[in-house]
Amino acid sequence: MRVPVLIGAALALGLAALMPNIASADSPGGDCGLSPGPETAPAGPMRFIMTQGPDRDWISAEGRIGPGSAAALEAFLASLDTIPTDIVLDSPGGQVREALSIGRTIRAAGLTTHVGRLAGCGTPETATVRPGTCASACAYAFLGGTERFVDSPVFGTSGSLIAFHAVRPAAGQGEIAPERLAAATRAVTAEIAAYVTEMGVDPVLPRMATAVAHDMLFVPARTLRAVLRIDTPREIAEAEPPAPVL
Secondary structure, three states, X not given: OOOOOOOOOEEEEEHHHHOOOOXXXXXXXXXXXXXXXXXXXXXXXXXXXXXXXXXXXXXXXXXXXXXXXXXXHHHHHHHOOOOOOEEEEEEOOEOHHHHHHHHHHHHHOOOEEEEOEEEOOOOOOOOXXXXXXXXXXXXXXXXXOOOEEOOOOOXXXXXXXXXXXXXXXXXXXXXXXXXXXXXXXXXXXXXXXXXXXXXXXXXXXXXXXXXXXXXXXXXXXXHHHHHXXXXXXXXXXXXXXXXXXX
């Protein structure tokens, strides 16, 4: 099911409407055993894959953000002889603080972020990027890019989605007193606000996201993404030649 996005506006959508068939962590699915279908983000733990395409190399990051995901990205980057310029994200979300750490690692590495999913299993002859989804915590990791493209002019994708919503306590915290729970939520929300400003994105974004319940999704359309500086303006991207593959 493809979700329509209004130009110059945003939709508040039910989570099930955006990602109706998220597979279990053990589901094989997809072109390379990573993603269950063309309209969904993979639900297994986030994995980082060095991908070779016919014209450039990139990092594919697919799966749910959980404990250790940020450290895994740091270790992955440290293992590379040459770090490519691009990382392509496809994720239903996960732990917010891990996502913020991923975003800061992406920024420190000078990577450009794109939303999309790997097709063609990473072989140089067939590897491509198709539209994907970066939702919830993933959306904040995406903001770490030095340049950011939901619909990527580099990979020629159109129809990818980025989605935000309010934070919620982690599973297993249901016994916490309401006042402590509210304080913890405010603390994480403040961290998000500081991070968004640090990444050069309009500080109104986290306030808009907080207004959307956790079981709904705030999906900014292209015009609003540009206004909020979620996306890099296309005129900047089109003026710069693509980076060579080393």
